[in-house]
Amino acid sequence: MTRTAQQPTRRRVPQSFPYVLMYHSVSEYTDDPYLVTVEPARFERQLRWLRARGCTGVSMRELLAARRAGRGRGLVGLTFDDAYTDFADTVHPLLRRYGWTATVFVISGMMGGHNDWDPAGPRKSLMTEDEVARVAAEGMEIGSHSVGHRRLTELDPVELAAEVGKSRPVLQALSGQPVNGFCYPYGAVDAAAVGAVREAGYGYGCAIWRCEFSGPHALPRTYVGDRDGALRLDAKRVRHGLTATRAAEIPAPRFLRFR
Ligand SMILES: [Zn+2]
DSSP states (O other): OOTTTOOOOOOOOOOOOEEEEEEEESSSSSSTTSSSOOOHHHHHHHHHHHHHTOOEOOOHHHHHHHHHTOOOEEEEEEEEEEEBBBIIIIHHHHHHTTTOOOEEETTTOOOTTTTHHHOOOOOOBOHHHHHHOOOOOOEEEEEEOOSSSGGGGGOOOOHHHHHHHHHHHHHHHSSSSOOOOEEEGOOOOOOHHHHHHHHTOOOOOOOOSSSTOBBBBOOOOOOOTTTTTHHHHHHHHHHHHHHHHHHOOOOOTOOOOOO
């Protein structure tokens, strides 16, 4: 049978993405212009909220493996971008109390430094190499958040390949574990960036919003902030479920500039 111009276009099949939360920093604060910090007490209430709804927080490594085995129900991926020192000091001890794990995305060229990519706001320290190695040894998954936290969509092909690829062996050697995940700085994703992540051998990628590039190498996540109490978390969970299965582009909230 010959195809004709009148043949209807095939509809894109919606994909089902896992339930994944995106955090950055958990600490006390007075100034947080980019809305990336959650107070520890609030964070613990959010963990309790998840547990009360039958959810268990796990790293992306565990979440994706469980889904492949058909055991993903009730699991939520917990991800922490930038690898702030408070992941080692505050997040990790809290997660241990729950028996939960998480994925922390480390900037391989900035360990022991600060969030120098932020033009304003408080300087926040980043985990040292020793701290990254320690949390990895205690069950946390280490993922890559590039070498230098540059916006990948603005790089030429050589710079792009280096930013994405060079962090992986560094973090693997440091953590003693395969580094299978990549997280896009600023959530900036395009076809070249996704291609570079796949080319560098990563098994999955974490983006922020559902978009035309969404897939295993650009998984959408739900932002959680310090204003998110039970009602807002309920709403966001429903929204995550809807956007994760709907073949539509979800615009990024303009007031948020993710790191
Ligand atoms: Zn970041």
